Amino acid sequence: MIDEKTIADFIYREAELLDTMQWQAWLDLFHQEGRYWMPLEWQQQDPVLQPSLMYEDLLLLKVRVERLAGERTFSQKPKSRCHHLLQAPRIVACDEAAGMFKTRTSYIYTETRGDMLERYSGWASHELVRSGDDLKIKLKRVDLVNFDAPFGNIQLFM
């Protein structure tokens, strides 16, 4: 039985895995067909024929995670760290029969590296599917409030 608390706990656990840099455990939260999407337009509909900042499947997310630990990944010397401050997730859809759940979570995200600290605000939208007793991420969409502004390096995950 997946109830609203299970879903909210899942969202908090995901953020915690990112904040504690447990990358592999984070990847394990994704469904085989899962995607991480960072749109570049207001209320963007199409991740493929409209420009996005990121639209990545599990293969590409694995590349990112493996790169972070690379001996010759110079943009991670020193390493980045991140912090997620989440508002309570709002359950947008909870279809127990179909095993489909959607949430929307307002967040403030901080990424630091060395003496630099950058802060971003936005909304994370999760599409989750049931997998056994647990949930998997079908789609994690992060919409920045200022998606159209020019940023420096964003190396970790919102």
Place this chain on the structure above:
Amino acid sequence: MAKYGNNARAIEGLVREAEVHRDVYVDPEIFELEMEHLFPNSWIYVGHASQLAKPGDFVTANIGRQPVMASRHSDGSIHVFYNRCPHKGVKIASEPCGNTGKFFRCPYHAWSFKTDGSLLAIPLKKGYENTGFGDTQANEGLSKIKNVVIYRDFIFARLSDNGVSFEDYFGESLSTIDNMVDRSPEGKLAIEAAPIRYMHTCNWKMLVENQTDTCHPMVAHESSAGTAVKVWKREQGDSTETPMAVQLYGPFMSPYEFYEQSGIRIWPNGHGHTGVANSIHSNYSDIQGYLGQMVAAYGEKRAHEILGEVRHNTVYFPNIMVKGAVQILRNFIPIAVDKTLVESWVYRLVGAPDKLYERALMYNRFINAPTSIVGHDDLEMYERAQEGLKSNGNQWVNLRRLYESNEEQDVTAVINGTSERQMRNQFHAWAKFMTMDMDQHVEAAE
């Protein structure tokens, strides 16, 4: 302390035959002089005519640091003017693009201007009677940029009234834009979306030089492209088709020999491109239906000619790079001596399959976005250089790879693809366009 102002000799002294002084990257005075001389004397990309489809459409841009705008007039013509009200200087347009309707209206005191920039009306006009207003520059409306050329829908402007003509400035380098446009079965490109924007805390010239730096990908991008190749090898299982993503990342890891033989072509005035014989874009899989469309549009021979030209990066001096084979233009916009805004645009090949546009968008977010792992590799190098160059131990940047003592300037040549000659070519042009109007300044002051 002013060292370089109106001092053409001192500026030329920063560029040796195969070295440049670090002041070109770190000295704020040099940056000011670039804004005052180099950018106004050069032909600068302003926008694309597809962004100005209807009368009243406009785009804003900067030439150096000066705000300009381009608009489509009611008669279909395109005009470029300074984005500044002749009354008190307020910017007329504050958005990147839009449609103003029949006229521009200044938000401060409602002076209005036709879409060709000319003055339309001033409220309470009688207040200007017998004031001599008719003799002021304000009476002419928005100050117009006279030297504007629209080449195959690419809008370029030169702020200086005098200087090198568009044809002489770009010469044969326009062949890269030609090739990009010809890749549309209809001979037409369209901008459909905003660019990816990426802020760089480094001097703008580091980015421009990097476009033809073929000895860095296999080193600096081992972390991104190298990891992509490694992960794919491990995960591919029995799949026979390489995903588009891996096709885009993989070639960055090509060995030195690949870049050596693929070649670099240089042109006069600082333009040049990598990927003459072939390039990292040569081996992408065919997209279904596209070749057929091209053959139908151009005939067998011409279609293959167009698609066989797979140039890598073309630098249009001073500050854009065009990738014809992937339909991307990167604009390196100088903000400060150590700050550069990079805007990377994708063009849709009108009439071609969606898949080509999908691939261009994917390439753009893989390589040119603040979230791009390839971009992370590069920016890290620029930032370290911007810091490292403050060191006084050695004040010169070395550009001597494959230098020959009899190297001619302002020529067209095809050379070994690992040469740093295109960087030398750029700095020769840099000194030329920085100083070409300086002697006049000295004379005028005397």
